[in-house]
Amino acid sequence: MSEVRQKAQLAGKACSALSGLTTAQKNEALLAAANALVVNNEAIIAANQEDLDRGRSNGTNESLLDRLALNEQRIQGIAEGLRQIVSLPDPIGELLETFERPNGLHIVKRRVPLGVIGMIYEARPNVTVDAIGLCLKTGNAVVLRGGSAAIASNRKIVEIIHEALDSTSIPRDAVQLIEDSNRSSVDEMLKLNGLLDVVIPRGGSSLIQNVVNNATVPVIETGAGICHTYLDATADAVMATDITLNAKVQRPSVCNSMETMLVHQDFAAAHLSALAQRFSEANVELRGCEQTRALVDWAKPATDEDYATEYNDYILNVKIVKDLDEALAHIARFSTKHSECIVTEDLHHAERFLQEVDAAAVYHNASTRFTDGFEFGFGAEIGISTQKLHARGPMGLPALTSTKYIIHGNGQIRG
The missing domain is CATH 3.40.309.10 (Aldehyde Dehydrogenase; Chain A, domain 2)
Known part of the structure; x- marks a missing residue:
């Protein structure tokens, strides 16, 4: 079994555990992750330096290296983003609408998680933490596939967050990192219907268009920024x-x-x-x-x-x-x-x-x-959607939810 399929299955199994967690339990886990990132900032910076050195040797320009670079201040900012997510209302279970039909059916519409979210992105390791925080707060599991340019940084970040989660109610399997840097791993994610509920690409136009044009899994499109x-x-x-x-x-x-x-x-x-x-x-x-x-x-x-x-x-x-x-x-x-x-x-x-x-x-x-989730008060963002269906603009917690109708009856049947 491929790494992609195996990790998507593990994330799917973790979803059931997430669905039963309280807001307090999710917040406790996110705070533990934020604290762990700050405590282990030197290890993250060392891993990030590996990525920067490799990028420079490969001729990556300084502007793109800046997107990749982490320092103590940026790690503090990433951790603060998690803390802001903790401070925000939990949208899961939110009552959106309630009404009663003439036949006595009582209908309630509530927010629910999307399920397992596949995140495909490029050389910005802060996206790793943003995606984890937003997904876990909304009861979603996440399968992360970052760019090869940031693999050492992402591996260390996920390792630290896994260790932090082990002391909380959230199972570490709810966060998965695909380490296979071949494009085939992206292509496989795009076809994982039944294992991934949605794919969100975040990066340059070529990455986004590849996902939009080839995915059979539903896609929330984030756009290039001209x-x-x-x-x-x-x-x-x-x-x-x-x-x-x-x-x-x-x-x-x-x-x-x-x-x-x-x-x-x-x-x-x-x-x-x-x-x-x-x-x-x-x-x-x-x-x-x-x-x-x-x-x-x-x-x-x-x-x-x-x-x-x-x-x-x-x-x-x-x-x-x-x-x-x-x-x-x-x-x-x-x-x-x-x-x-x-x-x-x-x-x-x-x-x-x-x-x-x-x-x-x-x-x-x-x-x-x-135009940024942190600046808009969302704590972080999963991406900036430039499409019009489901979500648009910086996508915070509500954008990672769907809805469910819950109907109470007393024996009604349709004639």
């Missing part, structure tokens, strides 16, 4: 500078960072040269349209391929537009429906943007970097 910020004619120059620099530079390797900055022609004439200089000082390469390059002569030409690329790097497209309509048209063409922002003092333009842009998160005068 995020735009539009600087309207009335945008405050200081605010626009702060927001766009944060959206691009604060952590360019993540999916909610800005990839294209759209600039109204009037704002560009007054402020683009100075703004471009700030990006240059932050080591950001600009790629621009002809009008942009007329104002910023060191910018490289931008093509449609650039506008359709999620760089996750210190590269930014800049396009000057004549008005809000042109900005909206560009976003509609190139957006991945993740996060989009308008910076403007014109409330009518802001409202049009917020209503007309089709994305999981739309912003007025705030950085797209806030």
Whole structure:
């Protein structure tokens, strides 16, 4: 039997044990895991260093290495995410609706776990902990298949969490890590109908499309992040500078960072040269349209391929537009429906943007970097869904539940 099938079966058997646990028992386990991560941070950092050294020897760029890197501060943040999950209401068993039919049937609708969740993701070991925390809190077992670039980090994290769970009511089998780094292990997970209840991919567009196009198991699609910020004619120059620099530079390797900055022609004439200089000082390469390059002569030409690329790097497209309509048209063409922002003092333009842009998160005068489960108060996130069915946006605890109708009768039969 393959590793994938064996571990999925173990996770499935653990589901029955999870279903009977109280909120207090689940919270106790998550707190134990959070404390264990902090206590063992040196062991995690040492394992993570193995992954970083291997990545550097393989020529991985620094932006992607940043996504992979763990330090004491980041581990503290990951553990704090688990503690926030503990502090949140447990959605399992929540009464969503109750009603009585004319024939006397009493019908109740409650939240229940999804079951066994398959998580397929790339080189971000924090996702390992986020997925474990959210799944266990909602009574789901989880089968993790991280990228080979983070295998040492993920192995150590799961080992530490398993040891922590052994002193709690949650069985360690509820958390499984697939260590086979061959693509065949992903392909097998996608076909495990009856063992996995849902698969959630989290990573680049090629990973997500492979899962979406080849899975027979139901998929919750998380999307690539080609995020735009539009600087309207009335945008405050200081605010626009702060927001766009944060959206691009604060952590360019993540999916909610800005990839294209759209600039109204009037704002560009007054402020683009100075703004471009700030990006240059932050080591950001600009790629621009002809009008942009007329104002910023060191910018490289931008093509449609650039506008359709999620760089996750210190590269930014800049396009000057004549008005809000042109900005909206560009976003509609190139957006991945993740996060989009308008910076403007014109409330009518802001409202049009917020209503007309089709994305999981739309912003007025705030950085797209806030599209994040932790920032939204969810404790963590399993991913950011860019589809419209089941869940959309940062997926916290309620997104990992389904519903069940419970019907009480007193002998009714249907005529």
